[in-house]
Amino acid sequence: MSAASCLRSEDQFLCSICLDVFTDPVSTPCGHNFCKNCINEHWNSNDQYLCPMCKKVFNTRPELHINTFISEMVSQFRQEAQQKASSSSSEQQAAKPGEVPCDVCTGTKLKALKSCLVCLTSYCETHLEPHLTASRLKRHQLMDPVENLEDRMCMKHDKPLELFCKTDQTCVCMFCSVLDHKTHDVVPLKEEYEGKKAELGKTEVEIQEMIQKRRLKIEEIKHSVDLSEEAADREKAEGVQVFTALKDSVERSLNELIETIEEKQRTTEKKAEDFIKELEQEISELKKRSSEVEKLSHSEDHLHLLQNFPSLKAAPPTKDWTKVSVRPSYKGTVVTAVTQLEETLSKQKNKLLEAELKRVQQYAVDVTLDPDTAHPNLILSDDGKQVNHGDVKKKLPDNPKRFKCYADVLGKQGYSSGRFYFEVQVKEKTDWDLGVARESINRKGNVTVSTDNGYWNICLRNKNEYKGFNNIPVVLSLKSRPQKVGVFVDYEEGLVSFYDVDAAALIYSFTGCSFTEKLYPFFSPCPHDGGKNFAPLIICPVNQTE
Missing domain, CATH: 3.30.40.10 (Zinc/RING finger domain, C3HC4 (zinc finger))
Incomplete structure (x- = not known):
């Protein structure tokens, strides 16, 4: 051959x-x-x-x-x-690494143009010509050049793998289809190829959609970075303005303190100078009297001495200096100045808190209580804006969303991005819980309220004990009892903050949180305690502070 x-x-x-x-x-x-x-x-x-x-x-x-x-x-x-x-051959290119070489070429292997599935050989343009011109070879099946053509032959029967067994999801030859896969669903390779190709088309569409979504996410993240940069610039500008004002206040207070101390020193010096002049004047008078007394004491004139003795015996009129002192007191001067400065800083801080509260109030949302989540002991108003604890446990459908062990209720609206804010009146209550909770919280069993378990809440207990429900409860020290509490959430920032609306004061903040699912407003009016805690929690419309 x-x-x-x-x-x-x-x-x-x-x-x-x-x-x-x-x-x-x-x-x-x-x-x-x-x-x-x-x-x-x-x-x-x-x-x-x-x-x-x-x-x-x-x-x-x-x-x-x-x-x-x-x-x-x-x-x-x-x-x-x-x-x-x-x-x-001189016109064709030698096969490069990664390209299929011609199996027939001797010496320099040229790049294969086609592979024959019958001959199990790859051919360059020159050696391919018989397959394009000879009638017997024209019947051979050609394809784009591939390596390892032996893999396309049945290892058992040494025949081309030209069928596909859908039952076993494998390629088979003609003998396999009538022997090992006789009862299986076998189709021509081309038919399965077309089906799989169509599936790949769908997969490609899905992949492109995924790519597009991720590109949009990239744009979203870039936009968030731009917004963050703008917010950072605003915050820095505000910080520079605030701290410059604080610096000016401190410098003014320091200058006033120094001026006060120096004024006291000047007053002390003036007082001392006046005392010294007065003392020197008295010393001068006393010296004059001393001279007269000494002169009279040496006189031999009996009559003269006796006549002048009464006027010279008594000391000249002088001031009682025993209780006179120059002891300036600076005690409390610095403390007073610091106290005044604290008052100034406190006023500035209050202004900042008012501005902060006004800013978060811009994200106010309309919250309505969800009756499908309410514990059977809770009483909800018809408009879904009020909730309190009742004596009678109502018979309600066992909704998967309903709280079973604790008298809690969620808002209807859930949030999985952005910022939102709402206000709740807690006036006349001795116990309450407020905040947000993730969608997957345990609503049927006993559970500890904590951030690990999906709760970001604060509470009031026994009229004046305020706590933040972190993994370890945090005792909160408040200057006044809030009558209305504002709740603000920044989902992307991982922030949950609580405000005393009337005092425009920050109560507590959960920071560095990681939210991965929907958050819902959370309410618990707590047991009514024999009527002492019967007042409802009331979701209020947000009126921005002036």
């Missing part, structure tokens, strides 16, 4: 047994031509000596001789083919 395929398209130069260009062509008595080895091997493997082409049977094995005419023609064609192949 020949090791290389000829590029000529004439069928008469191809052996019908090996489908290759003649090697040592011989002619049978019936006039057909074959490669010498091909026809000998054919007869050696059969009991009869028959022509593979016309099926003529010879009683005795014919003696075969080389057909010199055909041999010369084949030699000529080989030379022409070699010249053409050499010329074509």
Whole structure:
């Protein structure tokens, strides 16, 4: 058999047994031509000596001789083919790493143009030509070049895998379909290919939709970053303004303190100077009297001494200096200045809190209580804005959303993004719980209210004990009893804040939270305690603070 395929398209130069260009062509008595080895091997493997082409049977094995005419023609064609192949090879590119090489090329392997599923061989443009021109080879199935063509053959029957078993979801050959997969749902490979291709089309659409969603998410995140940057700039500007004002206040207070102290020092110095002048004047008078007394004491004139003695014996009139002192007191000066500064800072802080409350009130939402979640002991108003605890446990449908163990109720509206705010009147109540809860909280069993369990709440107990329900409850110290509580949530920021609306004061904040599902407003009016805590929780319309 020949090791290389000829590029000529004439069928008469191809052996019908090996489908290759003649090697040592011989002619049978019936006039057909074959490669010498091909026809000998054919007869050696059969009991009869028959022509593979016309099926003529010879009683005795014919003696075969080389057909010199055909041999010369084949030699000529080989030379022409070699010249053409050499010329074509120079124009074609060698196979690069990752590309399928031609299995027939010797020396430099050219890039394969097609693979034959019958020959299980890959061909470059030159060696592919017989498959495009020879009638017998045209029937072979060609495809884009692939490696490992042996993988496309049935390992058991050595036949092409041209069918697909839908039962076992595997490729099979024709023998497999009638033996191992006889009762299975087997279809042509092309049919399953078309179906799978359609599925891949749908998958591709879904993937593109997923890509688009993620691109939109990227844009959303970028937009959030832009908004965050703008908010950061605003916050920095406000911070610079506030702290500049605070700095100015501190500097003014310091200057006033220094001026006060210096004024006291100046007053002290003036007072001391006046005392010193007065003392020096008295010293001068006393010196004068001392001189007169000394002079009189040395007089020998008895009459003169006796006459002047009464006026000189008594000391001149002077001030009692025993209780006079210069002791300036600066005690409390700094404390007073700091107290005044604290008052100034407190006023500034209140202004900031008022501005903060006014800002979050812009995100007010209309909250309505959800009767499907309300515990049977709770009494809801017709408009869904009020709830209190009753004595009678109502018979209600066992709704999966309803609280069973604790007298709680949720709002109808859930939020999974953005910011929202609502206000609740807690006036005249001694116990209550307020906040937000995630959708998946345990509504049927006993559960500890905490952030780990999906609650971000604060509460009042025993009239004046306020707590934040973190994983470890936090005791809250409030200056006044809130009459109306504002609840603000920033989903993306992971923030839940509570405000005393009337005092415009921050009560408590949960920060750094991670929200992954819907959040619902949460309310618990708590047991009425014999009527002491019967007042309802009331969802109020939000009136922005002035």
